[in-house]
Amino acid sequence: MVTLDKLSKTYNKGSVLAVDKVSFEVNKGELFGLIGPDGAGKTSIFRMLTTLLLPDEGSATVDGFDIVKDYKSIRNTVGYMPGRFSLYQDLSVEENLNFFATIFNTTIEENYDLIKDIYVQIEPFKDRKAGKLSGGMKQKLALSCALIHRPTILFLDEPTTGVDAVSRKEFWEMLKRLKTQGITILVSTPYMDEATLCDRIALIQSGKILSIDTPQNIVDAYPDKLFAIKAESIYYLLNDLRAYTKVKGCFTFGEFVHISFKDKSATNEPELLAYLKEKGHKNIEIKAVTPGIEDCFIRLMTEETN
Amino acid sequence: MQAVIKADKLSKHFGHFTAVNKISFEVAPGEIFGFLGANGAGKTTAMRMLCGLSIPTSGTATVAGFDVYKQTEEIKRNIGYMSQKFSLYEDLTVLENIRFYGGIYGLSDRDLQQKSEALITRLNLQNEAKKLVGSLPLGWKQKLSFSVAVLHEPKIVFLDEPTGGVDPVTRRQFWDLIYEVADRGITVFVTTHYMDEAEYCNRVSIMVDGSIEALDTPPKLKQQFSANSMDEVFYELARGAKRSE
Numbered sequence: 034m035v036t037l038d039k040l041s042k043t044y045n046k047g048s049v050l051a052v053d054k055v056s057f058e059v060n061k062g063e064l065f066g067l068i069g070p071d072g073a074g075k076t077s078i079f080r081m082l083t084t085l086l087l088p089d090e091g092s093a094t095v096d097g098f099d100i101v102k103d104y105k106s107i108r109n110t111v112g113y114m115p116g117r118f119s120l121y122q123d124l125s126v127e128e129n130l131n132f133f134a135t136i137f138n139t140t141i142e143e144n145y146d147l148i149k150d151i152y153v154q155i156e157p158f159k160d161r162k163a164g165k166l167s168g169g170m171k172q173k174l175a176l177s178c179a180l181i182h183r184p185t186i187l188f189l190d191e192p193t194t195g196v197d198a199v200s201r202k203e204f205w206e207m208l209k210r211l212k213t214q215g216i217t218i219l220v221s222t223p224y225m226d227e228a229t230l231c232d233r234i235a236l237i238q239s240g241k242i243l244s245i246d247t248p249q250n251i252v253d254a255y256p257d258k259l260f261a262i263k264a265e266s267i268y269y270l271l272n273d274l275r276a277y278t279k280v281k282g283c284f285t286f287g288e289f290v291h292i293s294f295k296d297k298s299a300t301n302e303p304e305l306l307a308y309l310k311e312k313g314h315k316n317i318e319i320k321a322v323t324p325g326i327e328d329c330f331i332r333l334m335t336e337e338t339n
Numbered sequence: 340m341q342a343v344i345k346a347d348k349l350s351k352h353f354g355h356f357t358a359v360n361k362i363s364f365e366v367a368p369g370e371i372f373g374f375l376g377a378n379g380a381g382k383t384t385a386m387r388m389l390c391g392l393s394i395p396t397s398g399t400a401t402v403a404g405f406d407v408y409k410q411t412e413e414i415k416r417n418i419g420y421m422s423q424k425f426s427l428y429e430d431l432t433v434l435e436n437i438r439f440y441g442g443i444y445g446l447s448d449r450d451l452q453q454k455s456e457a458l459i460t461r462l463n464l465q466n467e468a469k470k471l472v473g474s475l476p477l478g479w480k481q482k483l484s485f486s487v488a489v490l491h492e493p494k495i496v497f498l499d500e501p502t503g504g505v506d507p508v509t510r511r512q513f514w515d516l517i518y519e520v521a522d523r524g525i526t527v528f529v530t531t532h533y534m535d536e537a538e539y540c541n542r543v544s545i546m547v548d549g550s551i552e553a554l555d556t557p558p559k560l561k562q563q564f565s566a567n568s569m570d571e572v573f574y575e576l577a578r579g580a581k582r583s584e
Binding site: 168271 | 378379476478500505506507508509511514518522532533534535538557558568569570573580
């Protein structure tokens, strides 16, 4: 449905490499996540795929159309929700939706079934100006407008950034329902915990893809045994763990610190426990844990920089 | 120990709308206090009152010992503030930004010189000191902006979603900086949408529709709501919210 072949983009006359030979494919009906922090190149990729930006090198197709030659066809078939709210602030909710339906030669009525679940939540405010909506309502309106022409592929650029944990969950519920309607979805997010809600994901950092697979396979490929440790003072625990030479990686995860050891074969825990006790730590707890996507991302990222 | 923030039934109304509804809490010196809530719960309004930027409608509060009604200028001199949106001047260099903020907070030239050097070394920015801030990666800007906010050794630093969008490694390095300043006795008052970061706080309050609905240490909150994580605690409380931003 979407193919990227060594797609690259630079800015400032080639001095800033934003997207570095990125290749991946998104299958029909898939919910595909592009996971990475600010500046990873997610938005540049989205803009190239939606024909708003020309690549420097490489090629890509969307629904069989070439992103450079067939840009007009792509614009007719895709739905795009940019990271920044881009609807008309001085038009009402209904006027915005009507506007987008009209420019795509359709009507709200014709495709109402597709947006119904989402739109009913903002319909009571249909006469309110878009600029006066709350963050969550703006997001729902933007999604409705991106869907009103029944696109084959939906591009959602960081739809949940800055959104609280509850609204984020609701948004992902909406995406799941859209997927059942057969729409292919490409979504980007800086929140690692959202990765597990996608069919497949690409982890991206500094314009490069670190890994592409299902969330489960990415987690399964984690090469080290991972342990979670906690003690009364997380700050002193961190400092002491970093000073302990047999520890390889050491990162905080909520109330725990996740660590792996340099020597994978040895049983390292008793010695570490003794060391921490000697350092005066109290209520120490150590246990083996399954890595999450964020553990995987950190490992891939730190390997990349070393 | 004397609390550095004391709020008692602090409220703010905009017309008929009650943005903040009688919130009461105390924060101790050197504490890392997580101030959570859904979008539109009233966090920003509450924070603006505590920073001396917005006069409350009713209730009382002192920040660093100063009254939020009458001593707003004293408050501003004794706090640091950093937000995700407004941080540094992109078209000034790293050093110029440090000098500018240090100057505003009244540091002497000699202090400024010393602190600039120490800060550049701590953040490993030796090669970037004379570069424009606009050319730095976001993570570095955030770390620099935090360090600048505590350059004058304030009693409290307010952080409004300081780690949004930052990569997972930088996000943790950022928390290292937070632990360091808290260890020096600076109180940290922080908002975040990352629930794992809520666990890094000594105590956490959760606002729903203008009121503080829960306030305790993360382990006690999890116990109180029979939850495994702060994410579950937050979800349990905030899903009942009636309003959004």
